[in-house]
Amino acid sequence: MYSWPLEPFDRPHPVRGYFNDPRISGASRAFHFGIDISAPNGTAVHAVRGGVVHLGGPRSLSVEAGKLAFGYWHVVPAVSHLQRVEQHQIVGHVEAPWLHVHLAEHRSGVYRDPLRPGALTPWNDTTRPHVTRIVFSRRGRALSPAAISGAVDVIAEAHQMPPVEVPAPWHRLPVTPARLRWRVRRGDRTVRPWHLTVDLGEELLPQEAYRRIYAPGTRQNRPRKPGLYRFYLAHTWSTTLLADGRYRLEVEASDLRGNKGRLHLPFTIANNL
Secondary structure, eight states: OBOOSSSSTTSOOOEEEOTTOEEEETTEEEEOOSEEEEOOTTOEEEOSSOEEEEEEETTEEEEEETTEEEEEESEEEOSOTTOEEOTTOEEEEEOTTTOEEEEEEEETTEEEOTTSTTSBSSOOOOOOOEEEEEEEEETTEEEOTTSBOSEEEEEEEEEBOOSSOOOTTSTTOOBOOSEEEEEEEETTEEEEEEEEEEEOOSBOOOGGGHHHHBOTTOBOOBTTBOOBOEEEEEEEEEGGGSOSEEEEEEEEEEOTTOOEEEEEEEEEEOSOO
């Protein structure tokens, strides 16, 4: 458990970018390996734990203590390479024009989500994720749910809003939920039980998983331009596993604090028509 890198240390600060959310630049696609904490340019950044400084360049540094390291990006260092610092000591200042510090926790060789329970504190999130759309798709083209047949991709669009308001120009922009699962119902019966297919979880996902999790059309947030998070629930799901007829697909999104949101989509399987 550790406190915030900004003063006051005992109060949650606005977080505008979540762990494992999409990072898109030209043809590059990647998972976000930390969180982005909003702060005015020039704001002092403090060490969340003591240790030895390692400068990663003119605008980044880490503070290492054994197998645990905390990285700070978009920061002008105020310390020197291999300097020992104490907890809450100033290590740098937020660099213009970034308006945030990227905080990363690297533990035993793995990046971990600072917002997971038992890590960055205090942090309380009671906001409910929203599933806003469910789509059947084939080769990138949306299909009518009135007559679904063959193998289809199942895609859901979902998000939640930060629990602490983020200042302009990043205000009212969505962030990613942590997990999505889905099931299929026919009347009062579950014919395909809950299946967790998206788990952004607590550790950084491998790069090769990006195109399995994020569907085309996904956008990251830009100033005053909300992102769009499109998640693959299934790739080439075979509708022939179920009999023709009317069904309901239910999707649930949740976060690491247990908040949940659902959406359902009625659809008809018509393989034998």
